[in-house]
Amino acid sequence: MKLKLDLQKCIVAGECYYNHPRIIGRDDESGCPEVLVQDLQTDDDIREAHEAAEVCPAQAITVED
Template sequence: MRIDIDTDVCIGAGQCALTAPDVFTQDDEGYSALLPVRPGDDPLAREAARACPVRAITVTDG
């Protein structure tokens, strides 16, 4: 599973961190960031991508 965050699009809504707290966090400025250690295939990561109000997160296989 590959997770990408478009930091130019992210508005810091925090839905990703609320939906998948083992995968996402928010950086010092409040924008989405991946946690350093994350599960290889967390189904909540896909839910977090869907929950993003500006679609800044993409999750792909591979």
Template sequence: MKITLDQDKCVASGQCVMAAPDVFDQRDEDGIAVLLTSTPGDTDADDVHHAAAVCPAVAIRVQD
């Protein structure tokens, strides 16, 4: 699994952080999402797919 996050599209809603806190975080200064890892383990797969699905800006892409 590989994740890409388009920070230019991110609207800082925090949905990804709530869905997959081991994979996503937010910058303190503006709330824009950041990837903690672009290749998470299999145990995070469901959470990552959920994070991509709930992202209001469609800023997260997941390649399995």
């Protein structure tokens, strides 16, 4: 499974990198989120990715097969 981030939709609300800094970081220059773990391999990776997708107010995060 893969974690995808659509920066065109992102409103930089920060929920993802504040709550899930292990899989989504914050680019220091732009302030935008960046995916740190794209290939979701462990149960924790998948759980956190789904949680990040659920809390994103802009539906910018998706988990794909």
